[in-house]
Amino acid sequence: MSELTYLEAIRDGIREVMKEDERVFLIGEDIGLYGGSFGLTNGLFAEFGAERVRDTPISEAAIIGASAGAAVTGMRPILEIMFSDFTACGMDQLLNQAAKIRYMFGGKAKVPMVLRTASGGGAGFGPHHSQSWEAIFAHIPGLKVVMPSCPYDAKGLLISAVRDNNPVIFLEHKVLYKNKKYAQEVPEGIYTIPLGKAEVKRQGKDLSIVASSYMVQKSLEAAEELSKQGIDCEVVDLRTIRPLDIDTVMASVEKTGKLLCVEEACSFGSFMGEVITQVIEKGFDYLDAPPIRIAGKNCPVPYSYILEQEMIPNVDRIKDGILKVLGKN
Amino acid sequence: MKECTVRECTIIKEKLTDLKEYKVADRFKDLKKEQKVEMLKRMFQIRYFEMEVEQFILKGQIYGTCHLYIGEEANAVGAMNAIRKNDWIVSHHRGHGHCIAKEADLKLMMAELIGKGNGYCKGKGGSMHIADMDTYNLGANGIVGGGMGVAVGASLTNKLKKNDGVVIGFIGDASTNNGIFHESLNLASVWDLPLIFYCENNQYGMSTPIIKSTRIKRISDRKASYNVKGVTIDGNNIVDVFNTVSHFAEVCRKGEGPVLIEALTYRQRGHSKHDSQVYRTKDEVEQWKEYDPIVRYREFLIESGIISEDEAKKIEEKAIEDIKAAAAFAEASPYPDLSELETDVYAD
């Protein structure tokens, strides 16, 4: 057991699955000697060599397509797209090919690949390097979408994602990567966290907050601060948004009667819109107040620090949201 | 001009002087002295601008990342002087030099870089997105290859409007491996568009040497796939750049485009704000610095009696002054108003 950052925990998970399964290989831009744009694959090139840690030209469509092709013929690629925004350059290969091969082939093939990519804003990278596209990926039948919020979950989920027989989009939050504040004890060796299983990260009775990735950390902070005023929030970390563990969400809402969803993506057409819809469809009667979302504003992620901070939900906005659902402001 | 003989670049070992397989007229010699001086001034401005940006990085005022153009100045300045002010350009992530060469306002650029509300993009874009419609600059880009399609479209407008404008799309060596390059140049070719793809081959895409991501020796060899004209030049020699772009701009204006120019050059700094540079040796960097484009042009102007040592010094000092003024302006500028956040998403 040692204290690892989110980035180190993911690297550790990759190393474990590469040791465990020879079919696993890495493919991406500058991931070899250079260790990736964020240094996540540092050391893996030295350990596993150029055959299994494959640097590519700047060719996102080919990286995604080659992964799908290798996966369908027996390999288990983990591909890195440096920033999630760049998946746009390979969307046909992802959404039309990788995601649909199994269905279109009448269930006779499987595409076990993991697309790892740095998602989210808050690091000043501007409009082309900061977006949160989980709703786009989760919309497509055939793709699974994982959004870990902490090092422990990230490693366990990564291992499950690689063992899964489907294309999995593994969205890593770039603000969490190296932040020591979120470092955690992470067990050595293999352990797994099942895809499609949410976790209650904080127990509470007054209101349910549903979030994923970095927004779980922000929500926990907001919950902690409001606990001083006697407000007792429950925080549900979805961990995987597709498959969605709606049962855990419903159990929480049944208990608290109130729902606040927190997400970084622009609110229009967002993933949490899906969560709220499902809650209303399945358990309108549980709700004592209208559910709301605290989400990104409906604009690209701006560069300037103060604009970016305004665009992305922060602890104060989450606190306001909590109070609003509780009817206290 | 100091000729590079054998350039001991680890990537391409050969005489850069052998590159002139494509003879173009020496139009540089006919330029007025003012323009020749202006070109030196711009190169200095770019160099000192980027050095000032490095200071802002050290002070923690550049949020996110940015990419410096130091060592590649001859390309932007030579190319821009060879086209008209109202010819559009499209840039890429390493775009500060193109902006400055297109005569952008240094103050507004610097303000944008440190996230101020009066910067070129009101602080919304930052280093990778500076654009300036007033100087016919369609902007830098955060997506490698992102500007290529846009460049095709801009040159299509020229053709549809039947003006004789030409568009330069600046692209990096490594960007030519993205699919959009193929689609763009092919489309420009079948439509005979007045487009120059000017490829700044600085030998690397991030940490990856171009020879490792590409099997052809010359990026300009790709011209064969599209049946377009193409040539490789010494991109650290501003006279070559100027003459070549002047020639091919005329070719495009006559309806005989598009063209693929590959300019061999070198980025003297790391790829971006964060770069350990494990992929190259100090020695390699030093060797390329011997062919620093500004040193070469400055010496050339003095040796050929166009300017004196004293004049050169004054030009340099003036550039430093311009940059200091831009930095001071940027520092004194206000941060954006929060009410600006959700504006500009849609046009009225």
Ligand SMILES: Cc1ncc(C[n+]2csc(CCOP(=O)(O)OP(=O)(O)O)c2C)c(N)n1
């Ligand atoms: C589609 C896409 N893939 C990857 C990146 C990350 N990236 C930014 S610059 C760069 C290298 C580009 O190399 P080149 O085109 O040669 O330009 P240079 O940086 O050398 O000027 C990479 C990989 C990106 N911004 N966009």
Ligand SMILES: [Mg+2]
């Ligand atoms: Mg390059």
